[in-house]
Amino acid sequence: MASRASEPPSGRSVTAGIIIVGDEILKGHTQDTNTYFLCRTLRSLGVQVCRVSVVPDEVATIAAEVTSFSSRFTHVLTAGGIGPTHDDVTFEAVAQAFGDELKPHPELEAAIRALGGKGCEKLSAVPSSARLHYGTDPHTGRPFKFPLVSVRNVYLFPGIPELLRRVLEGLKGLFRNTAVQFHLRELYVAADEASIAPVLAEAQAHFGRRLGLGSYPDWGSNYYRVKLSLDSEEEGPLEECLAYLTARLPPGSLVPYVPDAVGQAREAVYQLAESVNVNRVPAPASTVLGTTDRAQQDSVLHTTAFWAGSVTRKGLLWGERWQAPCRPLRPPWLSTTSATFAWASMEARTARPSCTSSTRPCRGHALILRSRSRSCTSATSPPSPSWSSSYRTPSRGIICRCWRPRAT
Numbered sequence: 001m002a003s004r005a006s007e008p009p010s011g012r013s014v015t016a017g018i019i020i021v022g023d024e025i026l027k028g029h030t031q032d033t034n035t036y037f038l039c040r041t042l043r044s045l046g047v048q049v050c051r052v053s054v055v056p057d058e059v060a061t062i063a064a065e066v067t068s069f070s071s072r073f074t075h076v077l078t079a080g081g082i083g084p085t086h087d088d089v090t091f092e093a094v095a096q097a098f099g100d101e102l103k104p105h106p107e108l109e110a111a112i113r114a115l116g117g118k119g120c121e122k123l124s125a126v127p128s129s130a131r132l133h134y135g136t137d138p139h140t141g142r143p144f145k146f147p148l149v150s151v152r153n154v155y156l157f158p159g160i161p162e163l164l165r166r167v168l169e170g171l172k173g174l175f176r177n178t179a180v181q182f183h184l185r186e187l188y189v190a191a192d193e194a195s196i197a198p199v200l201a202e203a204q205a206h207f208g209r210r211l212g213l214g215s216y217p218d219w220g221s222n223y224y225r226v227k228l229s230l231d232s233e234e235e236g237p238l239e240e241c242l243a244y245l246t247a248r249l250p251p252g253s254l255v256p257y258v259p260d261a262v263g264q265a266r267e268a269v270y271q272l273a274e275s276v277n278v279n280r281v282p283a284p285a286s287t288v289l290g291t292t293d294r295a296q297q298d299s300v301l302h303t304t305a306f307w308a309g310s311v312t313r314k315g316l317l318w319g320e321r322w323q324a325p326c327r328p329l330r331p332p333w334l335s336t337t338s339a340t341f342a343w344a345s346m347e348a349r350t351a352r353p354s355c356t357s358s359t360r361p362c363r364g365h366a367l368i369l370r371s372r373s374r375s376c377t378s379a380t381s382p383p384s385p386s387w388s389s390s391y392r393t394p395s396r397g398i399i400c401r402c403w404r405p406r407a408t
Contacts, residue, residue, distance in 0.1 A: 014047045014177040017069035020054045021062060021080035021090050022159060033161050034079045041168055046177030047075065057081060062093035070097070070154055075175055080159030082149070084120045091126050094151050100127035107132055111146050127151045135170030144170060184231050185238050188224035188257040191250050193217045196226065199248045203241060210237040224255055 018038050024030040032054070039049045050073060055061050062081070069076040081090030095102050108124035117123070132147035133155075148167055149156045155174070157164045189196060193215060204213045211232035218227060228245070230238050246254065258264060 012177075012179045014075070014175075014180070015073045016042050016047050016049050016075040016077060016175070017051045017073040018049060018053070019062070019065050019069060019076065019078045020052070020159075021057065021078055022054075023057050023087070025054050025080075026056055034157075034159065034164055037161070037165055038077060038079070038168070041172075042077075042175060043182055045172055045175050046180035046182065047175055048180075057087045057089055059089050059093045059096060062090060063097040066094055066097040066154055070152060074153065076154040077157060078154065079157045079164055082123065082156050082158060084122045088122070090156055091149075094154055094156065095127035097154075098127060098129065098151055100129050100151070102126065103128050105130065105132070107147070108149075115145060133171055133174060135167065135173075138166060138169040180233055182231060182233060183235055183238055184229060185242060186259075187228040187230070187242070187245065188255050189226040189228060189249060189253050190224050190255050191226065191253040193226045196249060196253070199245065200228070202248070203244055206244065207237055207241055210234070211241055213241070224257060 018035060020032055020035060022030065025032050035052055039052070042049050051069065053065055053069070055065050062078075066076065066078070078090055078094075081088050081093075092102060094100075102125045104121075104124045105126050108126065109121075112120050112124055126149050129151055131150050133150060134143050134147045136142065137144055144167070148171055157167055197215075200213060200215055207213070211230055214229040214231070216227045216229070217225060219225075230241050232238050
């Protein structure tokens with residue numbers, strides 16, 4: 001039975017259980033990234049994920065888990081075990097869970113022939129009560145050539161992360177719960193988790209079930225020590241809890257932080273370049289970056305954005321804002337009234353439009369503005385008179401050398 005749309009179940013609360021199938025996950029041969037994507041996406045659709053299970057490639061084990069999840073949750077999503085090889089047994093397990101027979105599906109057989117999938121005949125043998133869902137490919141805007149298979153409230157996704165993401169993106173309508181929208185706020189605290197535990201306990205007791213308050217220490221960050229997440233179905237309790245915590249946490253412990261510094265850096269630099277110059281008059285990006293070619297501007301900004309974002313993530317600076325004009329001299333349009341400057345040279349040995357070759361490095365300069373009230377390493381330690389660091393980013397082949405400015 002084919003279906004191009006499906007109405008989500010009525011009612012405010014929609015739940016989901018996720019079953020990850022694969023010996024390779026349990027043996028540590030493959031890192032599971034599907035769980036994070038599924039949970040994050042379903043949450044954005046108003047679906048509460050209640051349980052995640054990882055099971056081996058065993059028919060009886062998968063069938064038992066499917067039976068259990070199917071009776072407890074609105075949706076059950078499986079990932080993995082639907083390929084053409086001997087260890088792909090999810091279709092067989094789901095058929096066993098619901099007392100179905102495995103039968104070749106005519107539409108699936110036709111789709112496999114159209115795709116020229118020789119040796120993939122096993123993919124057409126699905127439980128007899130299976131339904132087919134043809135979503136829209138988010139990359140092409142066209143209907144999927146191969147459908148997602150479901151049996152009752154169980155949806156069988158491929159285990160390959162790229163395919164799973166594309167399928168779920170194209171079939172969000174199957175799971176979207178318009179009655180609920182989850183709201184999230186995150187706070188970053190430069191204090192030990194134990195020191196703020198009493199405040200957090202009081203806050204959770206005060207707001208009760210109106211919101212969820214999570215505390216997550218981070219020992220690898222020099223910028224903050226604890227991330228607090230506030231989660232609720234309503235905006236009101238979040239704003240109230242934000243005010244509550246702001247008033248009760250240690251003074252000065254809340255710090256501004258942008259988790260996705262690299263993702264936001266490029267547009268931030270463009271906005272600055274187009275809005276500020278020496279006379280505070282809007283200036284085009286070509287004036288600041290020294291080129292009118294958009295591709296070269298993209299290359300310069302991408303390189304410096306990656307560098308500055310990497311440094312930020314490593315906690316090497318406590319920056320309020322950074323700018324990267326890629327010029328050997330400090331740009332005259334930058335104010336010096338409220339910041340201390342530190343320069344860093346960067347050698348990028350990757351092939352980019354602004355480089356003459358992949359072997360000859362291009363040089364750029366990144367300017368970091370660091371607040372005088374913060375240290376580069378922690379909220380309490382003062383800046384040291386001299387400090388240097390050098391590290392390599394293997395994925396981009398970029399060598400960064402950073403110098404901390406002297407204490408002022």
